[in-house]
Amino acid sequence: MLSPADSLAPDWLVVPDDANSLAQAVWPAAADRDAGGALVLGGMPVAELVRQYGTPLLVLDEDEVRERARAFHDAFARATAEHGTSSRVYYAGKAFLSTAVARWVTEEGLNVDVCTCGELEVALAAGVDPARIGFHGNNKSVSEIERAVSVGIGTIIVDSAVEIERVAVAAARIGTVQRVLVRVNSGVHAETHDFLATAHEDQKFGMPFGDAEIAVARIRELPALEFVGLHCHIGSQIFGVAGFRESASRVLELHEKLLAGGEIPLLNLGGGFGIAYTSVDDPTPIGQLAAEIVGAVAAGCAERGIPLPILAFEPGRAIVGTAGVTVYEVGTTKAVTLDSGASRLYVSVDGGMSDNARPALYGAQFSARIASRTSDVPSALVRVVGKHCESGDIVVDHEYLPGDVAPGDLLAVPATGAYCMSLASNYNHVPRPAVVAVTRGSSRVIVRGESLDDLLARDTGISITEGA
Structure with missing residues (x-):
């Protein structure tokens, strides 16, 4: 397991007392965890939102x-x-x-x-x-x-x-x-x-x-x-x-x-x-x-x-x-150790620079938390990355998460309500995600997510047939 004192961490990044906690100023005011430790946004359990709408998903607290x-x-x-x-x-x-x-x-x-x-x-x-x-x-x-x-x-x-x-x-x-x-x-x-x-x-x-x-x-x-x-x-x-x-x-x-x-x-x-x-x-x-x-x-x-x-x-x-939280599913994790002995855990998610270009464009910093559960495992230094064919496809450059973060976990990145969907693209022909509004225990789609058919429909060299 990776050490929280890993030398790859920037000076500003503090090892959290609890890698499950939600920093008050970063998350929507109503964000919380339920009795089982899962993230709740606008009164809606994130796992339920993912069940209905899939991932990646931008959740906007109305x-x-x-x-x-x-x-x-x-x-x-x-x-x-x-x-x-x-x-x-x-x-x-x-x-x-x-x-x-x-x-x-x-x-x-x-x-x-x-x-x-x-x-x-x-x-x-x-x-x-x-x-x-x-x-x-x-x-x-x-x-x-x-x-x-x-x-x-x-x-x-x-x-x-x-x-x-x-x-x-x-x-x-x-x-x-x-x-x-x-x-x-x-x-x-x-x-x-x-x-x-x-x-x-x-x-x-x-x-x-x-x-x-x-x-x-x-x-x-x-x-x-x-x-x-x-x-x-x-x-x-x-x-x-x-x-x-x-x-x-x-x-x-x-x-x-x-x-x-x-x-x-x-x-x-x-x-x-x-x-x-x-x-x-x-x-x-x-x-x-x-x-x-x-x-x-x-x-x-x-x-x-x-x-x-x-x-x-x-x-x-x-x-x-701060009203926006993007939810991803973790696909793979990989520990990378440098010759110096410093190491970090790469956590790959099913989105990336196509739904949040700000880190690649501006070097913007974000936070992350496991959304589907909590963990008592000590913190590990992680870098959350996307699925695109770019080494600069970074979602969260530096963060501490529980060291047992694993494929299948839901990962939430807060403060994504501004300039993420506005800058979203179809790089690598990845469809843009849906935007779902939540309020007081209910949810609704306010921007429909794209399908592969949506992408193919714009290519005049492709004939999309019924049931294809």
Whole structure:
């Protein structure tokens, strides 16, 4: 059996007192184990979910999504009301979007942020009021813009001078005035605990301040457009508020300058609020985020003697991330020992980078627990890997699990609600898994899993016959 003190473990990974325990911040609030030690999500035993829907399976706790959406809405509403303004919270659909999720978040008071025509159509199919939708993206096509304008979308966040002209033409053609924001680069990029300030950020999104001034002047010349504010997004998976404070201070300088040309009712500071993926992650509480960010903007406006605008925010991961748990079946295990004597147990599951590309793309860290049982066997250092033909097909890079983890065990990976299904693929012709919503002891499919027939149906060289 492998030693928990294995030298291959990173410094941040702590040997758990109990390798069956569920770290509170990482799992849905209602996640628990039953009397037999099996994992229960949303009141549903995981083994029963697997019996009904198979593996891999993304389980989404509806109550967790709703509670976190409501918490963001209420926290920013309270914080802005204390300073005499109001807030708008947009759910960032890129994290994970389905008609069910769109309905949940809008029923809890949120608007919806989309960045492609596909996401827009999902939101519209869910019955979301177009006036409550914001449209992002650095390369909106003419057809996408025409569709958005024609349905009466609330705001379009323009990302270039080219888009300004496209939106103006589309709005003029149908005789409407389209509300737009201009996305700017504040020169602050925040990621997790650190932020780096630069004079001009070299990236595809947004405009530097000088270009933004020119863009706003052009918008104000066009009768089919209404400039309603600036937008700035500084990064992703951010803990703390230092980056938000610095970015807001810089954007307010531009905001103040642009007030000379007319009122600016809105300031959108984007999203990027972090969640816990491992037991050592410590995300900032929602109430603290709202109070400190809004307080910083209010102080900046007071210093400049300008009115505090309506403030908008775009959380996505922070609403849906911890609500999702992906369940796999263990297929094989294999102990690997290096020449140095260091060793770890490789645990192969029946999914991988096709349903969670984040470790391969970003080196993202996740956690794991055996879901079908508990064990008193001492912890072993494991690496959970997928079934794809890539050495980088890693689901959980470093984790401690009971050393008797074995083929046939169910393995649960928490905090997979955001950017896992959104990034899912059919690599190696593996069908994408189903998404099942759980709440109060019931379950239902909200995104159907793919079958092999679904994959073959897209290949025009294959004729699928009845019963084949």
